[in-house]
Amino acid sequence: MTTSNLDLASAGAGAGxxxxxxxxxxxxxxxxxxxxxxxxxxxxxxxxxADIDGSDLYVVFISNEKxxxxxxxxxxxxxxxxxxxxxxxxxxxxxxxxxxxxxxxxLDSSLPFPCPLASYVSETIRPSxxxxxxxxxxxRAVHAPIFLRSFASDRRHMKDSAGNWIAQPPTYEPIVAEDxxxxxxxxYIEISAAGLVKDIGDELxxxxxxxxxxxxxxxxxxxxxxxxxx
Numbered sequence: 763m764t765t766s767n768l769d770l771a772s773a774g775a776g777a778g779x780x781x782x783x784x785x786x787x788x789x790x791x792x793x794x795x796x797x798x799x800x801x802x803x804x805x806x807x808x809x810x811x812a813d814i815d816g817s818d819l820y821v822v823f824i825s826n827e828k829x830x831x832x833x834x835x836x837x838x839x840x841x842x843x844x845x846x847x848x849x850x851x852x853x854x855x856x857x858x859x860x861x862x863x864x865x866x867x868x869l870d871s872s873l874p875f876p877c878p879l880a881s882y883v884s885e886t887i888r889p890s891x892x893x894x895x896x897x898x899x900x901x902r903a904v905h906a907p908i909f910l911r912s913f914a915s916d917r918r919h920m921k922d923s924a925g926n927w928i929a930q931p932p933t934y935e936p937i938v939a940e941d942x943x944x945x946x947x948x949x950y951i952e953i954s955a956a957g958l959v960k961d962i963g964d965e966l967x968x969x970x971x972x973x974x975x976x977x978x979x980x981x982x983x984x985x986x987x988x989x990x991x992x
Contacts, residue, residue: 789802820904822904825951826898830847901984904976
């Protein structure tokens, strides 16, 4: 995960930055959001915040064909509005039974931790902010139990052509999938409009719990999708 410069006018009021939980309790390596999300899911399962098998958690990759997705209230930003242009970003969304709304866990966000999905969409995605088409955001939602078994990264994407690190890697060993796969990050971050689902219904909700690489959603479908999960 890397950033680029972005010149956009700010829009909307800023949200409060007081966290609901102590973010420092969770492992975080800058620019390795996919691994941060992986460890976040595991931590939420072990500390009792989420179901022990992670069945109420979803890992969501945010990207597009151009690998340019603007998100607001990001700690990595040097701007007052916190806008950052990521090549991709990864968050965790929790939808517990009986919960009135889904919650977003984003270790790179200055919004409350966790943050209600509706607030996160309004403040971070900002669908009311008119962007050029190349900045449109798409979302790959993967059920956490599948992701925790299947995801793998040997961090090759964070090295330049000479083999030097673009950003210092985590100190722990690279994540290897249960089947021995050592790298499949590209399968998660390759996101395009061509793969977007057309309709959100019961069959799609069932599919996300069985598909290795989840389902692809557009900006207008994200909240609807999580509202339909029982």
